[in-house]
């Protein structure tokens with residue numbers, strides 16, 4: 090037997106019919122850094138150059154994969170930055186959507202990396218775009234030469250507080266959301282809130298729903314900040330007030346607190362799955378019609394109704410929560426949300442959660458529990474209640 094701090098090999102005879110057995114164990118530390126810096130691609134800001142190219146003077150190479158909408162708006166200043174800092178780059182402008190979040194896009198990016206002959210050790214891929222683009226790129230980086238560094242620069246609110254923060258990569262497959270994917274901590278994440286200025290209202294709100302998720306399930310202070318700024322936050326695009334910086338930082342910190350101890354999802358009791366029980370099936374059924382965050386928002390609205398129906402959440406908290414959905418401009422229902430769809434989605438999620446519902450439910454604002462005894466009857470009741478509530482709200 091050979092042993093060190095980080096690996097061990099044990100040889101043993103475990104059964105008369107098994108001649109030998111080796112168990113190889115390796116412990117690999119995983120760390121990645123998330124930094125926030127405004128105006129990342131202003132040449133007076135050396136953060137990207139210094140952090141990602143170790144202040145090297147020469148021999149800096151990278152491959153940029155950029156969302157086409159982002160390229161259209163920021164391409165000029167981004168490329169200017171690389172030229173100014175003497176960084177040789179290849180570039181692929183990718184048109185992405187939930188429909189093209191597929192293996193074809195992964196192969197298209199891998200093909201470009203190969204043409205550029207990217208070295209996996211010291212030449213990063215730099216992914217600039219929303220959650221769809223960073224999910225595609227981090228999966229490609231994980232596959233390319235068995236793992237290549239991928240620096241993520243998320244340009245949507247969804248990306249900045251969620252999609253680029255964890256280690257999950259993924260693409261849609263066979264009509265199923267994120268059915269192919271890996272866990273890969275690919276490299277640094279650089280967050281620049283100024284990108285949010287060019288997002289449309291709907292795309293911005295899409296990210297707000299994941300902030301509301303953390304607020305409802307874990308962070309009462311975040312909930313209070315959202316309540317305080319609910320009518321200005323979208324218009325301000327998260328810029329110009331100290332509270333906005335706090336909102337971003339609290340969202341990231343609370344997300345990391347949940348992800349880090351369970352990075353490989355050994356435990357399937359994950360509060361961050363709040364809003365992700367019904368939504369994967371709903372999102373794929375309504376693909377092209379609903380954004381990811383909108384499907385999550387609708388799922389969360391049904392979930393708070395369920396929490397109240399099960400007697401774990403008070404009427405006062407339920408009303409406070411539902412009012413915030415409405416005031417933030419987040420959807421609470423969709424025509425496709427029928428009893429059948431919610432039951433199908435719950436069953437599908439159970440398969441994903443090793444046969445258990447593990448349904449995160451808010452108890453009060455900022456505190457949660459898990460439920461494993463949700464019945465079809467309760468689902469019927471919340472569907473009925475939501476449809477009548479929706480009529481009242483409209």
Ligand SMILES: NC(=O)c1ccc[n+]([C@@H]2O[C@H](COP(=O)([O-])OP(=O)(O)OC[C@H]3O[C@@H](n4cnc5c(N)ncnc54)[C@H](O)[C@@H]3O)[C@@H](O)[C@H]2O)c1
Pocket residue numbers: 156157158159162185186187190218219220221222224244245246247248251252253255256257258259267284285286287288289292295296380381382
């Ligand atoms: N890996 C994870 O842990 C994780 C977590 C949450 C969400 N996701 C994934 O993220 C995806 C959703 O991400 P998203 O909401 O960022 O959507 P998205 O990537 O589709 O971006 C939304 C739209 O905004 C455009 N865009 C991006 N940045 C822009 C900018 N600065 N200005 C103007 N337009 C811009 C894009 O071109 C796109 O049309 C989903 O596929 C979801 O599964 C992954």
